[in-house]
Amino acid sequence: MNQPKYHIFVCSSSRINGQQRGFCVNKDSVEIIQNFMMEVQDRGMADTMITNTGCLGICDKGPIVIVYPEGVWYGNVSPDDVEEIVESHLEKGKVVERLEI
């Protein structure tokens, strides 16, 4: 199969027992995921994949977003930051340093 060009992981505080409870989901991570999906769709970036995850272990820096293949970790992300991450990192290849952790 073709790997995605970018694979974006966003913590949605999803636990393996079926619960969804934790810091990131309480800080708008579902809205962050939805914004990524809309930005990527609006820009026709079919080679970018968005995936929600369980806890990424550094809740005090959440909501957490990871962009692979680079493995860049972003913290304290808000729904309003999504457009900048997509435009700067994904489109121009420039990491958003103010959010990097």
Add this chain to the structure above:
Amino acid sequence: MNQPKYHIFVCSSSRINGQQRGFCVNKDSVEIIQNFMMEVQDRGMADTMITNTGCLGICDKGPIVIVYPEGVWYGNVSPDDVEEIVESHLEKGKVVERLEI
């Protein structure tokens, strides 16, 4: 922060509405995650991270496991395959070709 050396993502069919429902979770993906955690702990691989995810989009090939930074996708993974992935891929750097998709 220090990035993990390996970041393993396993689909647990976690949806952003808080449901956990789908192909991978019905095919033992929670046991796969637990086996990865135990293998990694037993081998003292503190630089490897295991994260559960929502749907990865190719359910007919599930359960799906992705190993970054390489971005290798494994399909039809069973709990019994975990030891081989850890030993071959993570310890020896050799992709498990029979499971790669």
